[in-house]
Amino acid sequence: MITHTHLLILGGASDLAGRLLLPGLADFLATTSRAEAExxxxxxxxxxxxxxYAGFVREAVGGELGDVLAAHATYVSADATSAEDLGELIASTRDDEHLIVYYALAPAITYESVQALSxxxxxxxxxxxxxxxLGTDAASAAALEEAGRGIVDKHHLYRIDHFLYEPAVVAAVDTLRERAGLRAVLNSEEIERLEIVYEEDLALEGRAAFYDSSGAVEDMVQSHLLQTMAHLLAGGDRERVAEILEHATVDLSRTRRGRYTAGELPDGPVPNYLDEEGVDPANDTETxxxxxxxxxxxxxxxxEILLRTGKAIGNPxxxxxxxLRDSPAQLRVAFNGRGTANGPYARLTKSLLTGEDVREVPAGTPELAWKVVKPVLDAFAEDDIAMENYSAGSGGL
Incomplete structure (x- = not known):
């Protein structure tokens, strides 16, 4: 009889695990009981x-729940791309435990690991x-999907994008799904422009190893912003998300990219991005x-749909x-749910542990999203779109 959960986190001491996943797990468990957390x-x-690692967990979570989770947490130094190592880790799952294998690794390593897991x-x-x-381009995204489906069935393969669990996105998608009258006016005749903006007043925060090899388009647009856009334009119908992305194109003539220079943020001075520790100027990474x-x-x-994102932005x-078309009226909803039981990673971990309210990325759509951004990435690589500068703490470009 399954009464417990074994959460196997590959990349369990990563920035993602410490900053998002473990705090989100604690936020969800705070709505249950100490017995459930144990x-x-x-x-x-x-x-x-x-x-x-217990100290890592306590620092990430804090409070009594930090102590509870730390008491039931272990760290194993192992090779996530080794079938032998993975087999030993999986074999440690008890008969009364439900196993969740959570990938918090770089995409190239994730694919190698999933192949080993098979x-x-x-x-x-x-x-x-x-x-x-999910992947580093359309072909690798498709290969990762195929490899994952060779291990578990479609009901047990979770493609995770935490923006789909953001309260703003949840509220908008659910409202559209439930209100036929609102869906009826969800079209170009009524809506002239949709803006999805996610700026941050954070700089690199020690994430150069990941961010400098990806940049704003790969880190934010290919996943978070395009998935949010597609789910909204599909009117909450998951079956139509792929259709939206299949017909989406970026206007390169109206695309901008930039990189922050030295400036000031609420937490203090910020160096020029190119002077940040771990940054390779040759990568020509946009922020x-x-x-x-x-x-x-x-x-x-x-x-038209505006997608805008940036780091080190003042008043983000x-x-x-x-x-709305032919009207000064606007419909606006803010992203504001982090650090609560309603936050994205609290909702996400709840869906993993309970199977309730699952909001995963639809199959095939990561591949389509990579195809949408490929012309942008190609234009950046060819330097067809100029790199502009903005001061950290400013409003960006």
Whole structure:
């Protein structure tokens, strides 16, 4: 009888695990009971040695729940791309535990690891949870999907993009799904422009190893912003998300990219991005991008969608705004749910542990999203779109 959870986190001491996943898990468990929290066992996996993972958990979570989770958490130095190592980790799952294999690794390593995992035998009902970015291009996203489906069935493969659990997105998608009258006016005749903006007043925060090899388009647009856009334009119908992305194109003539220079943020001075520790200037990485997307379907032809994101922005804007045609009226909802039981990672971990309110990325759509951004990435690589500068703490470009 399954009464407990074994959460196997590959990349369990990563920035994602410490800053988002573990705090989100605690936020969800805070809505349950201490007994429920004690039924969750965490095995964190990484290549390097880590002497005090319990301390890592306590620092990430804090309070009584931090102590509870730390008491049931262990760290294992292992190779996530080794079938032998993965097999030993999976074999440690007890008969009374539900296994969740959570990938918090870089996409290239994730694919190698999933291939290795395919050589292992998972317990019945095990969940394979893959964090974005899913792949590094359309071909690798498709290959990752195929590899994952060779391990678990479609009901146990979770493609994770936490923006789909953001309260603003949840509220908007659910409202559209439930209100036929609102869906009826969801078209280009009524909506002239949809803006999805997610700016941050954070700089690199020690994430150069990941961010400098990806940039704003790969980190934010390919996943978070395009998934949010597609779910909204699909009117809450998951079956239509792929259709939206299939017909989406970026107007390169109205695309901008930028990189922050030295400035001041609320937490103190920020160096020029190129002077940040771990940054390779040769990567020519953008920390800001803005683009107009057009969706060539009968419903949305003639509307424009603004996608905008950037780091080290003063007074950052984080919202979804619809501008109505022939009217000054706007419909606006803010991204504002982090650090609460209603936050994205609290909702996400709840869906993993309970199977309730699952909001995963639809199959095939990561591949389509990579195809949408490929012309942008190609234009950046060819330097066809100039790199602009903005001061950290300013409003961006």
């Amino acid at each position: 039924r969750v066992r965490i095995t964190a996996v990484g290549r390097s040695e880590l002497d005090d 050589q292992c035998t998972l317990p019945e009902g095990a969940i394979l949870a893959l964090e974005k970015p 800001f991008t803005e683009k107009i997307v057009e969706v060539d379907t009968p419903q949305w032809r003639g509307s 804007r984080q919202d979804i705004t619809a501008h």
